[in-house]
């Protein structure tokens with residue numbers, strides 16, 4: 307067997323009448339294949355077993371995975387819960403709204419959402435804050451001549467998200483270090499000893515939370531100031547059942563996590579696509595020259611249709627969050643199948659995003675599918691941000707910063723008479739779980 311599956315496990319088994327994909331390893335199940343070759347794994351499972359099958363996510367257990375478009379409706383169903391997210395990553399997502407349901411979720415979400423909508427972002431001057439940071443970074447790339455792209459976009463995104471939180475520039479190295487330690491909680495084995503990832507990750511989380519608490523206190527003392535944290539604090543303090551600072555701090559930390567990896571990966575893929583398709587780069591440069599400056603407000607984004615199409619098509623072909631997980635809290639009907647209460651579910655956004663059911667010629671990277679459409683963007687067009695009550699809260703922010711990035715890149719490189727060129731194999735070393743991204747080693751030259 308080629309695809310990181312266990313050749314010794316070929317037995318065909320059923321759970322609740324649904325086939326289990328063969329090839330799981332002890333302890334880690336199908337995780338090696340999920341992480342390294344999810345599209346191939348899903349295609350093979352569909353071809354051999356049909357559109358419903360179990361995947362073994364190792365420590366997270368078996369998830370019933372459905373490739374039936376009806377599965378998307380599960381994300382909007384009142385009888386499915388997001389609590390499974392907390393079970394899978396309690397150290398990172400415990401107490402955050404992404405793992406909550408019902409009123410607790412709605413209350414925390416309502417309090418934060420306003421600041422992340424176009425009006426809130428414009429009022430807080432986020433576009434003006436980001437433009438010079440992005441411009442300075444791409445100028446550094448131009449001066450350097452070549453970059454390891456994902457490392458660079460990851461660093462840029464961290465800088466943007468920290469500046470969004472009002473973290474002073476001189477404190478950034480300390481935050482960066484703690485943030486990287488926090489991420490170790492994703493893979494930390496459950497052993498709490500000094501020097502091990504769990505202990506270090508928890509210490510970093512406590513460090514971050516303590517500082518966020520100080521920001522919250524400062525925001526209350528200077529209530530007249532604007533800025534994202536100030537807006538969130540006032541919204542939390544105004545909410546009907548005042549929400550505790552623990553809830554507020556956990557959710558600000560969630561924004562750090564939610565807004566980083568996903569956008570860094572998308573930004574890296576954008577550069578890779580621009581480098582491997584010269585026609586795309588030419589169209590973007592033409593647009594950037596026409597608009598002449600990096601847009602700073604949502605209202606300006608309409609003048610950048612090519613950059614917007616690039617943002618949407620990059621996400622469609624390379625969705626940064628390829629899988630969503632849920633738990634059935636009551637018996638559910640999924641097409642012809644009955645899903646018993648308690649079943650853990652996996653909805654592979656990657657499959658739908660690149661499926662012929664939703665898109666013509668889904669394997670082709672085509673800006674025209676966005677540039678030529680006349681109907682408004684609907685929920686299926688932004689599926690990569692989820693759907694239903696948990697749909698991404700950072701959609702407008704991601705749209706703004708990614709279009710800003712495209713225009714800044716095109717202006718800067720074109721002024722210097724250079725364009726992006728792919729220096730490595732873009733397909734090698736891709737990862738698909740827990741978020742999807744190109745290989746950390748891919749290099750892009752500007753010449």
Ligand code: HEM
Nearest residue numbers: 403404564565568569626627690691692696698699700704
């Ligand atoms: C390209 C960029 C992004 C992608 C592809 C993306 C994708 C997603 C997806 C698929 C979900 C749904 C999770 C679920 O249903 O379980 C989600 C939720 C969320 N995202 Fe994003 N995201 C992006 C950027 C951002 C940014 C920039 C922020 C904020 C700074 C953010 C904050 C959040 C939050 C707080 C949630 C949880 C919403 C809830 O549970 O109600 N995301 N995102």
